[in-house]
Amino acid sequence: MRIPTLRILFGKKASAASPPKDRSSVRVGIPKVLNIWSTHQFWVGFLTALGIAPENIVFSSDTSEEQYREYGKGRGTVDCCYPVKCMSGHYGELIFGQKKKIDILLSPMIYSLPSFLRGHVLDTLTCTRVMAGPENIKAGFLKERDVFAENGIRYVSPFVSLGEPEKVPKQLHLALKDVLDLDEEETARAVEAGYRALEAFTQKMRQKSREILTWCARHDRPCILVLARPYHMDPGIGHEIEAELQAHGFPILWMQYLPIDDDLMQWLFGEEIRAGRIKSPFDISDVWPSSYSSNTNEILWGAKVAARCPWITCVIRFSSYECGMDQPTYTPTQKIVEASGTLYFKFGDLDATKPAGSIKIRVETIVHYVEKYSRDLIRRKLAALPPRCPLLEDAAPTSESASLAA
Amino acid sequence: METIQRINHYTAYRPRPFTREERATVTILFGGLTWKHERLIQGVLHNLGYKAQPLPNITRADLDAGKELIDVGACCPTIFTTGNLANFLKSEMAVLGRDEVMKRYVFLTAGACGPCRFGQYHESYTMALDGLGLRDFRLFLLAQNQLDQGATHGGGLEINLPLSLGLIWAILCADVLTDLEYMTRPYEIVPGETDEVLRESIAYLYDVFRNRPPEKLCGGKLKVFAWHVLTDYFTDALREVRKRWDAIRVDRLQVKPKVKITGEFWLQTHEGDGNYNIKRWLEQEGAEVIPPPIAVWLDYLLHSPITSEEWKGAERNRKKIALLRAVEQIYHFVYNRFRKALGNLPYELPDQEELKHLAKPYYHYELRGGEGHMLVGKALYAYRHKKAHMICELSPYSCMPNTMSIGAMANVLGRYPDLLYAPIEVKGDAEVHALSRCQMILTEAKRRAHAEFEEVLAKTGLTVEAIRRYEERHPEVQRSTYRIPHYGYAGTAANYVLHLARKMR
Ligand code: SF4
Ligand code: SF4
Numbered sequence: 001m002r003i004p005t006l007r008i009l010f011g012k013k014a015s016a017a018s019p020p021k022d023r024s025s026v027r028v029g030i031p032k033v034l035n036i037w038s039t040h041q042f043w044v045g046f047l048t049a050l051g052i053a054p055e056n057i058v059f060s061s062d063t064s065e066e067q068y069r070e071y072g073k074g075r076g077t078v079d080c081c082y083p084v085k086c087m088s089g090h091y092g093e094l095i096f097g098q099k100k101k102i103d104i105l106l107s108p109m110i111y112s113l114p115s116f117l118r119g120h121v122l123d124t125l126t127c128t129r130v131m132a133g134p135e136n137i138k139a140g141f142l143k144e145r146d147v148f149a150e151n152g153i154r155y156v157s158p159f160v161s162l163g164e165p166e167k168v169p170k171q172l173h174l175a176l177k178d179v180l181d182l183d184e185e186e187t188a189r190a191v192e193a194g195y196r197a198l199e200a201f202t203q204k205m206r207q208k209s210r211e212i213l214t215w216c217a218r219h220d221r222p223c224i225l226v227l228a229r230p231y232h233m234d235p236g237i238g239h240e241i242e243a244e245l246q247a248h249g250f251p252i253l254w255m256q257y258l259p260i261d262d263d264l265m266q267w268l269f270g271e272e273i274r275a276g277r278i279k280s281p282f283d284i285s286d287v288w289p290s291s292y293s294s295n296t297n298e299i300l301w302g303a304k305v306a307a308r309c310p311w312i313t314c315v316i317r318f319s320s321y322e323c324g325m326d327q328p329t330y331t332p333t334q335k336i337v338e339a340s341g342t343l344y345f346k347f348g349d350l351d352a353t354k355p356a357g358s359i360k361i362r363v364e365t366i367v368h369y370v371e372k373y374s375r376d377l378i379r380r381k382l383a384a385l386p387p388r389c390p391l392l393e394d395a396a397p398t399s400e401s402a403s404l405a406a
Numbered sequence: 407m408e409t410i411q412r413i414n415h416y417t418a419y420r421p422r423p424f425t426r427e428e429r430a431t432v433t434i435l436f437g438g439l440t441w442k443h444e445r446l447i448q449g450v451l452h453n454l455g456y457k458a459q460p461l462p463n464i465t466r467a468d469l470d471a472g473k474e475l476i477d478v479g480a481c482c483p484t485i486f487t488t489g490n491l492a493n494f495l496k497s498e499m500a501v502l503g504r505d506e507v508m509k510r511y512v513f514l515t516a517g518a519c520g521p522c523r524f525g526q527y528h529e530s531y532t533m534a535l536d537g538l539g540l541r542d543f544r545l546f547l548l549a550q551n552q553l554d555q556g557a558t559h560g561g562g563l564e565i566n567l568p569l570s571l572g573l574i575w576a577i578l579c580a581d582v583l584t585d586l587e588y589m590t591r592p593y594e595i596v597p598g599e600t601d602e603v604l605r606e607s608i609a610y611l612y613d614v615f616r617n618r619p620p621e622k623l624c625g626g627k628l629k630v631f632a633w634h635v636l637t638d639y640f641t642d643a644l645r646e647v648r649k650r651w652d653a654i655r656v657d658r659l660q661v662k663p664k665v666k667i668t669g670e671f672w673l674q675t676h677e678g679d680g681n682y683n684i685k686r687w688l689e690q691e692g693a694e695v696i697p698p699p700i701a702v703w704l705d706y707l708l709h710s711p712i713t714s715e716e717w718k719g720a721e722r723n724r725k726k727i728a729l730l731r732a733v734e735q736i737y738h739f740v741y742n743r744f745r746k747a748l749g750n751l752p753y754e755l756p757d758q759e760e761l762k763h764l765a766k767p768y769y770h771y772e773l774r775g776g777e778g779h780m781l782v783g784k785a786l787y788a789y790r791h792k793k794a795h796m797i798c799e800l801s802p803y804s805c806m807p808n809t810m811s812i813g814a815m816a817n818v819l820g821r822y823p824d825l826l827y828a829p830i831e832v833k834g835d836a837e838v839h840a841l842s843r844c845q846m847i848l849t850e851a852k853r854r855a856h857a858e859f860e861e862v863l864a865k866t867g868l869t870v871e872a873i874r875r876y877e878e879r880h881p882e883v884q885r886s887t888y889r890i891p892h893y894g895y896a897g898t899a900a901n902y903v904l905h906l907a908r909k910m911r
Contacts, residue, residue: 120824136813
């Protein structure tokens with residue numbers, strides 16, 4: 001079972017409000033990289049609300065070595081983590097690899113993120129490389145000559161604080177007004193539509209995860225939680241390691257879409273809140289005081305959930321080679337997860353090439369351990385929680401999630 | 407019903423408090439800047455009744471210790487500073503024992519800067535403490551953007567205006583003196599004289615900060631603030647320092663390329679093994695270094711909120727913007743007073759708006775982390791204003807923001823192919839590779855320095871011999887504190903010749 005995230009639902013576009021100006025023939029290309037993986041529905045919702053035809057919103061393909069070789073080679077300006085380095089291939093594919101040319105290449109500099117942890121943490125910023133990645137990558141297409149202009153493409157890279165919705169209309173209006181002939185009001189409406197689309201998508205994903213957890217609870221079966229950055233969902237970045245585990249029959253959850261319903265949160269964290277250890281289920285100050293980075297915060301929170309939720313008996317952690325944000329979190333995350341005996345396996349240093357051999361061996365090890373220890377782990381973790389589990393009180397899972405879980 | 411079995415969930419490090427009563431017995435450890443800055447900061451802390459001591463200067467051994475104690479993949483400033491603290495504590499433990507070390511010391515470090523690892527340094531520190539069996543050692547973070555945080559961490563440390571202004575004033579004084587040091591040493595006639603006078607000056611300024619008059623540090627905040635801004639106490643001290651520097655004689659006819667150092671905050675500020683002693687190395691290779699003042703970073707911190715408020719709408723935020731601007735102007739006023747007290751020899755602060763404007767096509771000014779857009783802005787500023795022949799950007803291996811701005815610099819170099827730019831990746835243990843890379847670009851910078859010197863000689867019709875004769879008749883021009891105006895040439899020698907030519911006329 002796979003949580004259908006961006007890759008699977010890519011075709012589904014949010015519904016458009018009636019467009020004030022005819023932009024239906026404008027083609028916009030978006031490099032499918034970094035935090036586009038967690039905000040794609042915002043961009044789709046936003047652009048369609050402006051009257052861009054859904055079929056004219058083009059995302060680059062999943063990352064691959066071929067993509068980089070064919071479109072990005074020689075355009076890298078510095079050596080760094082692969083999720084940023086591969087962006088040249090995505091840019092190149094959108095510029096050179098489209099049958100129908102795009103008019104605009106939209107590569108937002110996402111400064112902060114909408115996060116369910118906002119208000120409970122110090123900030124929800126993106127990694128400095130995520131926010132500045134476009135400035136770095138564009139240099140490879142401008143340093144000798146303006147490749148965008150040569151190909152008749154307008155390059156637009158709005159600086160956007162998605163974590164502060166009140167700022168976004170102005171930011172996007174300033175960046176896009178000339179290219180799309182926008183006025184402030186329609187931008188504001190489109191931004192709202194974007195947030196609505198993103199929220200609806202996220203809700204749906206969380207509901208699916210809840211159904212999967214409910215299925216596990218009812219059948220006393222373990223599942224595996226992936227702790228990773230959103231772009232590890234990209235098969236070229238995360239190398240689909242979780243799919244190999246899934247093939248052994250273990251349901252997989254991604255931390256980004258864990259359910260956050262109050263009943264479940266109270267069941268997992270209520271006692272600690274009452275004891276004054278934390279202020280809310282989303283308070284991570286007990287484990288991570290420097291909570292500035294959105295994706296990092298969520299990883300730490302996911303680790304806390306994994307340590308408590310009985311049916312999550314195993315965590316797999318993905319991390320890209322040379323990831324500076326992950327580095328300080330390795331030990332705390334492992335300690336958080338393992339405090340309750342939950343199994344923890346890290347796939348670090350992920351790079352361009354899939355280390356198929358070592359993945360295979362490690363997957364076998366993980367399967368062995370999960371099979372061997374899950375029953376006991378579930379029991380032990382259940383014994384540490386209040387008796388009434390809201391998941392067991394849920395209505396029977398829908399046929400869709402039952403079949404997904406099966 | 408099964409009984410609830412407790413699970414001992416992981417919790418992050420939380421230091422036990424450092425109380426007011428402990429002030430007399432507990433020493434505050436700090437570090438991360440140059441020995442000059444640290445000594446003056448120590449003066450400020452001593453002045454306020456704290457026991458305080460900077461950590462020993464960074465060495466290669468700190469890199470090894472840091473690597474052993476924290477997870478792999480950290481940036482080199484994190485590794486060096488963690489190793490530095492760990493090595494100091496280890497050496498103290500060997501003498502005093504574990505319990506006594508935990509009782510006698512606390513460590514204070516700057517933090518809370520958001521998106522990059524700088525905001526997470528203490529995670530590495532605490533990991534190192536765990537590794538040393540010092541989980542109970544006390545480590546505190548000082549937010550760098552709040553001047554008045556009150557009594558924190560149990561009351562032992564009170565972050566109030568006398569402390570914060572003292573720290574800023576100490577940093578600014580050390581900055582202007584560092585400028586003087588680097589513009590003098592390469593030209594000194596008596597080897598070692600600059601360093602000696604520098605040591606004396608810092609010792610003298612330590613006393614100045616150590617003896618800030620207590621009656622000026624109490625009373626209302628406004629009074630304390632006004633005294634710091636308007637007093638002659640610090641400027642008189644700097645004038646006194648200047649007199650000592652008057653005695654140093656220099657030979658500015660030595661043609662040297664000017665190399666501006668930029669880069670990641672810690673790495674560019676540092677003087678020692680942490681950056682392969684690159685500033686000294688450059689001097690030995692015949693360059694004049696323009697050191698990076700911390701004052702520019704503080705200016706950046708002050709200016710950023712103005713930009714943010716203006717973005718929100720100047721109309722709505724007029725009062726707030728005016729206040730922020732006033733603070734910025736006062737800051738510049740203070741820095742310029744310090745410069746003036748040293749004969750206007752230290753470099754002026756670059757205009758933050760100009761840095762932003764110059765960087766704009768390449769790197770957005772709101773991108774945070776590291777030095778943000780300033781790396782691009784400073785390089786272009788030095789290039790456009792002919793302040794240096796070459797930029798040497800120190801970039802820590804695996805630094806997140808720096809890799810991004812270095813990438814963006816490719817675009818800058820595409821447009822300005824004659825900008826000499828040497829991005830040096832510093833791992834801490836790959837010195838030969840880094841320095842030889844720098845050497846290559848330095849060779850071209852030297853060629854340019856010589857070319858402009860010859861050009862000026864030709865233009866003025868002067869010869870080296872004629873200048874020497876003039877120097878004999880006018881020994882004041884050979885004083886290290888004799889100011890040579892900037893005539894649009896990067897090199898000191900070229901500007902010197904032009905200046906003398908004008909005087910001779
Ligand atoms: S979070 Fe890590 S992998 Fe992602 S862009 Fe930042 S440094 Fe690279
Ligand atoms: S700016 Fe770079 S080197 Fe400095 S703390 Fe941040 S990541 Fe590390």
